[in-house]
Amino acid sequence: MATPSANTPTDQEIRQAIPQQIRGREARVGLFVLAGSIAALVTLYMLTDPATFRGRYFVTTSVESAMGLRNGDPVQMRGVNIGRVHQFDLTRSTSEVVVILEIEGEWGIPEGSRTRLVSTGFLGGRTVEVVPGTGSRVAPNTHLPGSVVKGLFDDADALGERGAAVLDRVNALLSDSTITALGGSIQDLQALLSELSDVTRSESGTIKDMIASLNRAAQGLESMTAAGPETGAELASAVTYADSLLQHMNRASVRLDRAAGSLEVIMARMERGEGTLGQLSTNDSLYHTLTATVESVRLLMVDLRENPGRYINLSIF
Amino acid sequence: MNGNNPSANTAMPVPLQAVLAPVGRVAHTVAVHAGEIAILLWKVGRAYTEFRVSVREIARQVYIIGVQSIPIVIVTAGLAGIVTSQQGGYQFTGSIPLYVMGSVVTQSIVLEMGPVLTAIVLVGRVGARITAELGTMKVSEQIDALYSVGRDPIEMLAAPRILAGIIALPLLVGIANLFGILAGMYTAELTMGLGQESFFYGARLFWHSWDLLYSLLKGVAFGFVIPTIAIHMGLRTGGGAAGVGLQTTQSVMFMTLTILIVDAMFPPLFL
Amino acid sequence: MIEYKGVYKAFDEPVLSGVDLRVESGEMFALFGPSGTGKSVLLKTTLALIVPDRGDVCIDNQSVHFGGRGTLARIREKVGYVFQYAALFDSLNVFENIRMGLPEATLKRMTEKEVAHKAWEALELVNLEPRMILSKLPAELSGGMKKRVGIARAIVGRPEILLWDEPTTGLDPVNTAAVERLITQLSEELQVTSLLVTHDVEGGLEMCDRVAMLEGGRLRFCGTPEEFKNSDDPVVQAFENRAAAYAAIDVLDVR
Known part of the structure; x- marks a missing residue:
């Protein structure tokens, strides 16, 4: 052991x-x-990027609303980063926000400068822009007046409302029924124009023929009236009456021509979207009235062609 | 009880029993784990408050958990920064200024990839090691031997490791964040031509100092979770070498799942 | 003195079903029984390594399970436990392992040199050459050497009670005999109370003052070795005969 x-x-x-x-x-x-x-x-x-070892100083500015500005957002002067947002103070004023800006010592802000709060892009970034004045360098803790520049996306609500209103009007302008109605009106007017042109062409030939035959008839009557004083007086008055009728028909023909010309102008303007026809796009009742009117005129022209005698009473005896 | 079939339970329909029984077993298991971890943490807390934890042992564990993990953490974070930078650049269209990449990389690394990837790496490197070590000690009666010589395994083994995890992980996260951001920055410069100044301009544009604290807080939470679960699983090992292997595998799964759950809880609580 | 009072322990099934046993101060006591009868479980309840479901263990009239943390700590300081497979701490070398056998309060009062001397003495007591192994890790030791280092760790603090959990299991017959001699010598030199859990019936009967046998979770026999050998209990006889047969086979193998 x-x-x-x-x-x-x-x-x-x-x-x-x-x-x-x-x-x-x-x-x-x-x-x-x-x-x-x-x-x-x-x-x-x-x-x-703390400015621990660089000289820095603070200035303040105040705005009605900071618009989402955050600590650390850049402060720029003429596009150069000169500092950053340091802090906010809501207690100094009830109507404004005091923004404390930390500026790097190497950059001086001139007296008379002011600040603007701007958007830097659609991502929502904010920058405090110092719009330089012309004086000498401000002392630390100076207060600069400030303002807010609302960008396109800043007042989104109002923008949205306006956009909605415009869209509503465009929608109404471009509604299917309006487009169909306008298209229909244009087609009808085009048809009316071409029919009026046809009528004018065809009837003017007929009217010319009628005038020519009436002239011959008048000459024949003249020769007849030379044969007897009573017959001649009655014939003379009938001829005078026919003459005045012919003048009326001439005037009617001229008026028809002018009407066709006006309609052409109207069509051109319509096609260009000008004048009263613009109102047609928003007023269906006007369309319906116009449509009815057009239809009536059309029927009139048809009837005139088929039954010219209904509208021109020529009585010799 | 049915005399012919003693296992037949006539009180509940079989399909319902088939559904409820596993649920009950899982619930019971979860409750047991929760209770055992609570008791473990109570004993650990007692060891801290009675100052019965060796500072030397804490330092030794910080060395093992922290210092020895630095290389793998740097590599992991660097790769995370590279991938984030490249994938971000691939996804960018012309409508977004390129300097925003700085913010994408920085925020991704600091808020998420730095702490979480560091934790996942440490689950494998440190957590599995602790479970295997303690599991082997358990099956070879070394834990009992500690008790027999008047030592408390909780004071000697558990408490130092948990505190070391809480100390080491935030530091590793800090290192991971730095290397991840730098790797992302250099990658952006090489692949997209994004200059360093622009990178950092973009990084600062959306930066909050709270983000770094958030990142380090995650490190603290993960540094607590990993050793706690690893120790708990190690101390309940049984069944010899096979038991150690099984327990280590289960421990890794448990730690990984817990880290992801804790990670998911952070944004609603702290952001 | 160690006293077991109605110790009951069940895992999936009952292992100990109310064991009452008393080991007097200074005696060497062996506990036999077939595998799985709860011998090691009973031994571990002595130091609260396993907590019984019912019953208690008292050491020198102090309750192990109901005396509080302070009482348990004091009990553990005066009890040395030798584990079946030594249970050396893998990450510590032999010196550090043996140092762990000293109570923390004692360590704080000692210098490293004094601790080293203590470890040196303990290794010499277990017939190991300290110079050769003091700085070695457990992985570098043989099974027999590990067992002896485990014994050295258990005795370095000069305990009053030694608990031996199958000290010769897994050892070859030569090492078995050496360890048995060591157990006897240490018990005599250190004047300790020894409780052995062992499969080695022959060795136990030779070394010990009294023996007991566990069977079915209960104490089947408790008495002197002679009473054990002459027992009328057929279970005891059968166990003794089987043990003797295996012992003979072991001897034949060595030859």
Whole structure:
């Protein structure tokens, strides 16, 4: 049996038995903690661009509404970033927001400067623009007057309402029924025009023939009236009457020509979208009235062609 | 009980039983885990408050969990930054200014990929190791041996590791964020021609300092979750070597799932 | 003195069904039984490594399970536990393993040199050459050496009670005999109370002052070795005969 002997361990043997990595490990742990902390600080520095080691000063401005401006948004003067928004203060005034701007020391803001809050793009970013004055450099904590420049997308509600109203009117203008009605009116008027032209062409030939035959008839009657005084007087009055009728018909023919010309003008204007016909697009009752009128005129012209005698009473005896 | 078929349960229809029984088992398992973790944390808390945790052991664990993980964390974060930058550039159209890429990369890394990828990497590297180590100690009676020599395994094994995780992970997240952003920045410069100034202009445009704190808070939460679950699973190991293997696998799944759940809880709570 | 009072423990099924046993101070006591009868479970309840479902264990009239944390800590300081497979701490070398056997309060009062001397003595007590193994890791040791280092760790704090959980299991006959001799010598030199859980019936009967046998979760026998050998209980006889047969086979293998 081995008893506890005088064979005791030496210091070296004891040191060998005790693991020695501990101190080196603790140093590495310390370095790791430092490295991690420094990494976090460097990240923060890169992303917030603090002006810790640069001279900086503060100025203030006030606006009615900050319009979504945030801490850290840039402050620019003539397009150059000269600082950033530092803080907001709602307590100094009940009607305005005081914005505290942090300006880098190398940039001076002239006296008489003012600020404008502008949008920088459709993503909604904001910038405080300093419109420089002409004086000497302002002291720190100077207050600059401020204003807000509303961009296209700032007053979205009003814009939306206006847009909606315009869209409503365009919709009405372009509604299917209106387009169909307008198209129909245009077609009808075109048909009327061509019919009037046809009537004018065809009837003017007929009327000319009638005038020519009436002239011959009048000449024949003249020769007849020369044969006897009573017959001649009656014939003379009948001829005079026929003459006046012919003049009326001439005038009617001329008026028809003019009417066709006017209609042509009207059609051209309509096709160009001008004048009263614009009203047609918004007034269906006017269309219906017009349609009815057109229809009546058409019937009249048909009847005139088929039964010219109904409208021109020529009585010799 | 049916004498012919002792296992027949005539009280509940079989289909309903088939559905409810697994649910009941899972619920029971979850409750058991929750209770055991709660007891573990209570004992750990007691060890801290009684100052019975060795600072030297904490430092040793910070070394293992933190210092030795630096290379893999840097590589992972760097790759995350590269991928984010390239994929973001691929998706950008002409209507968005290119400097916005700076914000995309930075926010992606800081808010999400830095902490979460670091945690996932550590689940495999540290969490599995802790479970296997403690599981092996459990099946080879070393845990009992600690009790027999008057030592508390919770004070000696659990408490230092949990505190080391809470210390090390936020630091690793800080390192991951930095390298992820730098990698993204250089990638954007090389592939899209986005200059560094523009990159950082875009990064600062949408930056809040709170985002970094949010990122580090995630690191703290994950640094708590990983060792806690790993230790809990290790200490309940049984069944020899096969049991250690099984428990380690389950531990990795448990840690990963918990990290993703905790990650999902962060935005509604802190953003 | 160790006293087991109605110790009951069940896992999926009952393992211990109310064990009452008393081990007097200074005696060597062996606990036999077939595998799975709860011998190791009973031993672990002594130090609250396993908590019984019912019953209690008292050491020198102090309750292990109901005395509170402070009482348990004091009990653990005066009890050394030798595990079946040594249970050395893998990440610590032999010196650090043995150092763990000293109570924390004692360690705080000692220098590293004094601790090293203590470890040196403990290794010499278990017939190991300290110079050779003090800085080695457990993975570098043989099975027998691990067992002895485990014993050294258990005795370094000069405990009053030693609990041996199958100290010779897994060892070859030569090492078995050596460990048995060691157990006897240490018990005599250190004047400790020893409780052995063992499959080695022959060795146990030779070494111990009293023996007991667990069967079906209950104490089947408790008495002197002579009483055990002469027992009328057929279960005891059958167990003894089987044990003797296996012991003979082991001896024949060695030859």
